[in-house]
Amino acid sequence: MFKRAMGTLALGAALAATGADAKWLRADTDNFIIYSEGSEKSLREFAENLQRFDATLRFRFKIPGGKEPNRLTIYLVPQAEEAGRLMSGKRGSSIAGFYTPDPEGSFAVSHREDMGSQLGTSAPQQTLFHEYGHHFMKRYVHAAFPAWFIEGFAEYYSTVDFDRDGKAEIGRPAYGRAYGLLEMPKIPAERLLLERPGAMRTSGQVDVYYGRAWVLTHMLYSDPSRAGQLTKYIEAINRGDDAKQAAIDSFGDLAQLDKDLNRYMIRPMTYRRTNEPIAIPGSITIAPLATAEDALIELRLERLSANGDDARMTKVRDDLRALTALHPGHANGWFELAMAEWELDEDRRDLAAVRAATDKAIALDPDHVRANVLLGRLLAIDMDNKEDFSAAAWREVRKPIAHANRTNPDDPVPLYAYFRSFQQQGVTPPEIAIKGLEQAFSLAPEDIQLRMEYAYSLANKGEFAPAIKLAQSVAFDPHGGGGEQFLEHLEAMRDRREGAAADAAAEPEKPADND
Secondary structure, eight states: OOOOOOOOOOHHHHHHOOTTTOOOEEEEOSSEEEEESSOHHHHHHHHHHHHHHHHHHHHHHTOOOSOOSSOEEEEEESOHHHHHHHHHSSTTOOOSEEEEOOTTOOEEEEEOOOOOOOSSSOHHHHHHHHHHHHHHHHHHOOSOOOHHHHHHHHHHHHTOEEOTTOOEEESOOOGGGHHHHHHSOOOOHHHHHHSOGGGOOSHHHHHHHHHHHHHHHHHHHHOGGGTTHHHHHHHHHHHTOOHHHHHHHHHOOHHHHHHHHHHHHHSOOOOEEOSSOOOOOSOOEEEEOOHHHHHHHHHHHHHHHOTTOHHHHHHHHHHHHHHHHHSTTOHHHHHHHHHHHHTSOTTTOOHHHHHHHHHHHHHHOTTOHHHHHHHHHHHHHHHHHHTOOOHHHHHHHHHHHHHHHHHOTTOHHHHHHHHHHHHHHTSOOOHHHHHHHHHHHHHOTTOHHHHHHHHHHHHHTTOHHHHHHHHHHHHHOTTTOSHHHHHHHHHHHHHHHHHHHHHHHHSOOOOOOOO
16 A cells, blocks of 8 residues: 555646635644645644544544654545546556555545545545555554454544544444455455455455454454453564464463354444544634645656656656746755656766755755755765765765754654764764664654664664664554565674674683783
């Protein structure tokens, strides 16, 4: 569900936006930045519902509230077909939405189309709540979870809804999984527990996997006879116990678990309602975008979602050239143009054009955080071309990155760029850079690349227990990719370090020289 791709939107509509007919609204809440072309009323209702959902998860898991320094951005498009086109790059497919934990900042896309659901929560809301469940788990619940529970957790909470009083209803049926559960071949509980969803060969099998993971999660949360088993199982997994043994020790005979799961699936399911209404924390402000920003937003989505497609990125770059000609005084437009050129294949991009657009963005806004980070990257390339690797040259590289961090200490991108600059230099990062990496991870732990980098930094300091725990969270993640090799590498590092220490301890002490 982390695929990212979209076709090019019509530039004409973007360029035609004026102060009078600007169409995008922005809602700011404690935890989200939401863009929508709909009415202010519908956007406010959406924002309130989303904040209630976040508050429900925090209530359930005892996570403190408050204003999130690195908020999730959500784009609401008009229809399911538009959301499908954004993800796949092709017209004709309709989806409820998608989520991307992008290194530049995680974002989600949903839509405002009325799907006419008569069976509980709407498909767009369920998909968004499912994906936000992933985001919430990675950001706030610090443990390694097996793949089936990662998906079961997200499915279980995807159906949360609120009654007229604002009370949360938790554990409602996931009707969208009914066909796969009832009509497709069942996945035995043992296979569900031990096999990764990527091993499934067809979309039907993956759908059954999601459904069975949801039912198992629902049963473990709701069946009094299995109270405490899920907690025991997760604790065993995090200790590093064998996965099958952990399941047997926690759930008992796995064949019996499968029978219980089959019975639970066909019986009426109960759900919980909170005793009190879920309050909407903080304030929600809604305002129209300025003319130039309104014209830019769709092209920003284009760039973020091009995902390595050079032809698509070239078209985005050309459209951004036209946009900056129309709005030459807009720093964000120049930055987006610089990034579109930067993200082309190395043999095709024009670094002089990247630098020119970056300089214009900074000239218009000297405190533009991301433009200053990009300037640091360009200075590193320029230094390499000049073969000037002096300490003074590296200080120049880091100046704009450090300025970006001072401008917005809650942006993880400058913090990570500062740390990476020492790696690029080929020297051990100083403590201040390691602390910066730690802060970047705390701001965006859903970023797999950042999570892996932080785990390596812990391992390099000999702190293998937390490093391996982070590696497990990547290895078990059904969306991670390459996590198993990452975990094996850190375990090998630990074993080598422990072996060397054991050898040193076992080495006989040399006799003293009495001469």
